[in-house]
Amino acid sequence: MADKSRTEVQAVWQGGLAFEAANQAGLTITMDSPLAEGMPKGPSPMQLLLMSVAGCTAMDVISILEKKRQQVTALEVKVIGQRADDHPRYFREIELVFVVRGHDVDPKAVERAIELSAEKYCSASANLQPKSEIRHHFEVEQEES
Amino acid sequence: MGIEVKWLEKRQFVGIDSTGHSVVLSSPADGIGMKPSDLLLVALAGCTAYDVVDILEKQRQKLVGLTVEISADQEPEPPWTFRRIHVVYRLRGELDPKAVQRAIELSETKYCSVAATVRCAADLTSEFEIEGPD
Numbered sequence: 157m158a159d160k161s162r163t164e165v166q167a168v169w170q171g172g173l174a175f176e177a178a179n180q181a182g183l184t185i186t187m188d189s190p191l192a193e194g195m196p197k198g199p200s201p202m203q204l205l206l207m208s209v210a211g212c213t214a215m216d217v218i219s220i221l222e223k224k225r226q227q228v229t230a231l232e233v234k235v236i237g238q239r240a241d242d243h244p245r246y247f248r249e250i251e252l253v254f255v256v257r258g259h260d261v262d263p264k265a266v267e268r269a270i271e272l273s274a275e276k277y278c279s280a281s282a283n284l285q286p287k288s289e290i291r292h293h294f295e296v297e298q299e300e301s
Numbered sequence: 302m303g304i305e306v307k308w309l310e311k312r313q314f315v316g317i318d319s320t321g322h323s324v325v326l327s328s329p330a331d332g333i334g335m336k337p338s339d340l341l342l343v344a345l346a347g348c349t350a351y352d353v354v355d356i357l358e359k360q361r362q363k364l365v366g367l368t369v370e371i372s373a374d375q376e377p378e379p380p381w382t383f384r385r386i387h388v389v390y391r392l393r394g395e396l397d398p399k400a401v402q403r404a405i406e407l408s409e410t411k412y413c414s415v416a417a418t419v420r421c422a423a424d425l426t427s428e429f430e431i432e433g434p435d
Contacts (some may be wrong), residue, residue, distance in 0.1 A: 201347035207316035
């Protein structure tokens, strides 16, 4: 098993302002400037940062809700980041809205799962705070049984 | 700025940006996408690499290639916060080392929003190497 405490990634310039990133498993992502001429070749680094926070929390929430035997059929996280006006234009605020769908899903269990991720498990959130204020909201949609 | 992340199945997710590009995220065990903490470092690598290319071009430096490598150590306990992040810039081209150093400094201290954010929790260090244009 790989050393869990160490992570390595690299990004290689592809011309323009596009880069191809790879992790140790060889998985790749192309990123680009949103101001690239024509269509950008991929998400911008700042969009990837939001995906990192959302993905991390979403993964925790799914794991915790499964442990609590909640029957979740779908989960979406919508994320909005508000950037500072001046350079380095970091995210002042990040708002995550979770939409959880399932059968008899207990809103209290969802609330607790999000709290546990935010306060205890999500490494991306831990790295962004205290610079970015991260707020979580959720909605539960019950499936017809 | 907004994005969405949707659950696919097991520990597999897709992230979609505002222009419709998608990125697959997963647990390492699921193996089909990067884990979110890898993506955080990718965002940092992309952000600072972007600045360095942009600044060197404005200074009319002849950059031919650039690879940014990042290694980071996490806390052994949850939430596994990154505490040390080291960035290695490998540049190719006919480049003035002073211009390169200045571009990296400007990115790390002024322009790179991801660096500004993560350095509150992590100690951020860097080095660079220049290879000839061949």
